Amino acid sequence: MKDDSQATTSIWMATANTPSQSRLKESIRTEVCIIGAGIAGLTTAYLLAKEGRSVVVLDDGLIGGGMTGRTTAHLTNAYDDRYVEIEKVHGAEAARLTAESHTAAINKISEIVSAEKINCDFEWLEGFLFAIKPDDVELLNDELAAAHRAGLVDVEKVARAPIETFDTGVALRFPRQAQFHPLEYLNGLARAVILEGGRTFGETHATKIEGGSEARVETTDGPVVTCEAVVVATNTPVNDRVAIHTKQAPYVTYVIGVRVPKDSVTRALYWDTGDPYHYVRLQNEDGYDVLIVGGEDHKTGQANDGQERFGRLEQWTRERFPQMLEVLYRWSGQVMEPADGLAFIGRNPLDDDNVYIATGDSGQGMTHGTIAGMLLTDLIQRRENPWEDLYSPSRIRLKALPEYASENINVAGQYTDYVTAGDIKSESELGPGQGAIMREGVSKIAVHRDRAGNVHKLSAVCPHLGCVVSWNSTEQTWDCPCHGSRFSAEGRVYSGPANTGLSQVED
Numbered sequence: 001m002k003d004d005s006q007a008t009t010s011i012w013m014a015t016a017n018t019p020s021q022s023r024l025k026e027s028i029r030t031e032v033c034i035i036g037a038g039i040a041g042l043t044t045a046y047l048l049a050k051e052g053r054s055v056v057v058l059d060d061g062l063i064g065g066g067m068t069g070r071t072t073a074h075l076t077n078a079y080d081d082r083y084v085e086i087e088k089v090h091g092a093e094a095a096r097l098t099a100e101s102h103t104a105a106i107n108k109i110s111e112i113v114s115a116e117k118i119n120c121d122f123e124w125l126e127g128f129l130f131a132i133k134p135d136d137v138e139l140l141n142d143e144l145a146a147a148h149r150a151g152l153v154d155v156e157k158v159a160r161a162p163i164e165t166f167d168t169g170v171a172l173r174f175p176r177q178a179q180f181h182p183l184e185y186l187n188g189l190a191r192a193v194i195l196e197g198g199r200t201f202g203e204t205h206a207t208k209i210e211g212g213s214e215a216r217v218e219t220t221d222g223p224v225v226t227c228e229a230v231v232v233a234t235n236t237p238v239n240d241r242v243a244i245h246t247k248q249a250p251y252v253t254y255v256i257g258v259r260v261p262k263d264s265v266t267r268a269l270y271w272d273t274g275d276p277y278h279y280v281r282l283q284n285e286d287g288y289d290v291l292i293v294g295g296e297d298h299k300t301g302q303a304n305d306g307q308e309r310f311g312r313l314e315q316w317t318r319e320r321f322p323q324m325l326e327v328l329y330r331w332s333g334q335v336m337e338p339a340d341g342l343a344f345i346g347r348n349p350l351d352d353d354n355v356y357i358a359t360g361d362s363g364q365g366m367t368h369g370t371i372a373g374m375l376l377t378d379l380i381q382r383r384e385n386p387w388e389d390l391y392s393p394s395r396i397r398l399k400a401l402p403e404y405a406s407e408n409i410n411v412a413g414q415y416t417d418y419v420t421a422g423d424i425k426s427e428s429e430l431g432p433g434q435g436a437i438m439r440e441g442v443s444k445i446a447v448h449r450d451r452a453g454n455v456h457k458l459s460a461v462c463p464h465l466g467c468v469v470s471w472n473s474t475e476q477t478w479d480c481p482c483h484g485s486r487f488s489a490e491g492r493v494y495s496g497p498a499n500t501g502l503s504q505v506e507d
């Protein structure tokens with residue numbers, strides 16, 4: 001499988017056998033229309049279909065062609081944004097519900113894998129969070145106490161993580177974490193949805209989403225899905241202009257997959273306390289293991305040095321795992337960081353009450369996406385769910401995580417790009433595969449020279465709220481630094497909140 005917009009290929013894309021889906025060719029009616037065939041959309045479709053609801057899933061690419069195909073698929077209740085922070089911002093009960101929901105999500109995935117006999121290398125493992133500097137040991141102590149208060153009483157402090165080739169120093173051990181092959185899992189979910197009578201369509205872009213007594217989803221070439229409820233599981237909502245996008249920030253994160261001798265690294269999940277942090281796991285291949293190492297995050301559209309970041313990941317890995325052989329995979333993807341550390345799952349704010357969203361996953365979209373499936377199924381089935389308020393997209397919090405204020409200021413700064421000069425004066429400055437912003441009169445133009453030497457010119461103004469996009473040479477995409485919209489080199493929208501492409505500019 002190759003996704004159609006980004007230039008790199010993840011280990012999952014290289015090794016999964018994802019069938020293509022036919023496009024929606026005529027208007028249809030269903031009970032629930034789900035937009036997005038990633039883990040959030042397909043889990044919701046699966047759970048609703050299991051309860052006998054008729055579901056339709058639309059995706060404008062392949063199954064898992066979004067971030068679920070680019071994840072590293074640690075399934076974990078060790079919390080990225082830390083229980084100690086969740087407790088400070090949301091209170092002790094919220095931290096307990098957070099731990100409960102992520103634990104339930106891992107269990108739900110395990111249950112689905114068994115029930116549907118999905119061959120996706122699902123494996124229970126321990127997870128280890130280790131300190132990168134002596135000062136961080138205090139952070140581990142605080143997190144251990146907070147995890148215990150949140151109900152994860154089996155988490156314990158150990159002298160080091162079980163990596164023979166380097167001494168991590170003190171670490172927290174989280175039992176009953178897990179990992180899987182995310183695309184094989186999605187393929188299994190999609191098969192199960194179809195067996196339950198659901199319908200899935202690919203290459204079908206949802207252009208307009210309307211709730212109300214007769215909800216409607218319009219698609220590019222005209223067919224309309226009419227339904228009782230709509231779930232927008234597009235990773236970041238394409239049907240919400242402002243409310244959610246000021247409450248989360250997009251980050252690009254980088255991953256390498258390196259060949260290591262079989263069984264030369266203890267099978268477990270690993271994270272360090274860096275900011276950005278490194279995340280590590282293994283994947284079995286015939287005759288060797290692939291050690292998967294991620295990190296080097298930066299705000300989307302605000303750096304264009306992916307090759308250097310891959311180089312730093314490689315150096316970090318080589319220093320700690322000297323048995324490492326060649327680099328087999330290099331890829332990147334985007335995560336949405338919520339301001340207050342919790343995902344947004346539930347009714348779309350300021351919308352009809354039968355339009356639902358799931359977003360703000362942080363680095364925990366496998367569990368957040370599964371929580372979305374469970375929570376949205378309960379909301380649609382009019383059942384109470386203990387996590388409804390915790391994840392409510394309309395929640396008002398008086399506090400945010402410490403980095404959020406600076407992130408918002410950072411977005412405001414991106415609008416000044418309108419008045420600055422372009423990066424280049426003429427397209428002749430661009431080599432094959434390069435892109436840059438050029439000023440033409442009062443307009444900012446996104447100019448790209450493809451590998452065959454042809455020049456493509458697009459408006460550099462993001463159709464979401466008008467920031468100026470930046471070239472991402474690693475993925476050959478135009479990325480918006482404000483709220484994370486991403487576009488192919490030809491201007492096609494690849495990821496929201498924008499739902500239309502960059503306009504073509506005539507010479």
Ligand SMILES: Cc1cc2nc3c(=O)[nH]c(=O)nc-3n(C[C@H](O)[C@H](O)[C@H](O)COP(=O)(O)OP(=O)(O)OC[C@H]3O[C@@H](n4cnc5c(N)ncnc54)[C@H](O)[C@@H]3O)c2cc1C
Pocket residue numbers: 035036037038039040041058059060061062063064065066067068069070071072073074075076204205206207233234235236238253254255279294332333334335358361362363364365366367368369494495496499
């Ligand atoms: C490098 C990396 C490592 C990560 N590691 C982890 C990890 O170890 N553990 C973890 O839990 N999480 C991790 N994450 C986060 C996790 O992968 C994501 O949060 C999760 O995959 C998001 O799933 P989703 O279903 O919400 O979105 P996606 O998988 O992005 O699916 C959204 C789908 O919507 C479709 N779509 C968008 N707009 C439209 C439209 N208008 N019409 C039709 N279809 C549309 C897209 O084509 C896409 O297929 C990682 C992410 C990255 C990038």
Ligand code: FES
Pocket residue numbers: 462463464465466467480481482483484485496497498
């Ligand atoms: S994503 Fe909001 S302005 Fe581009």
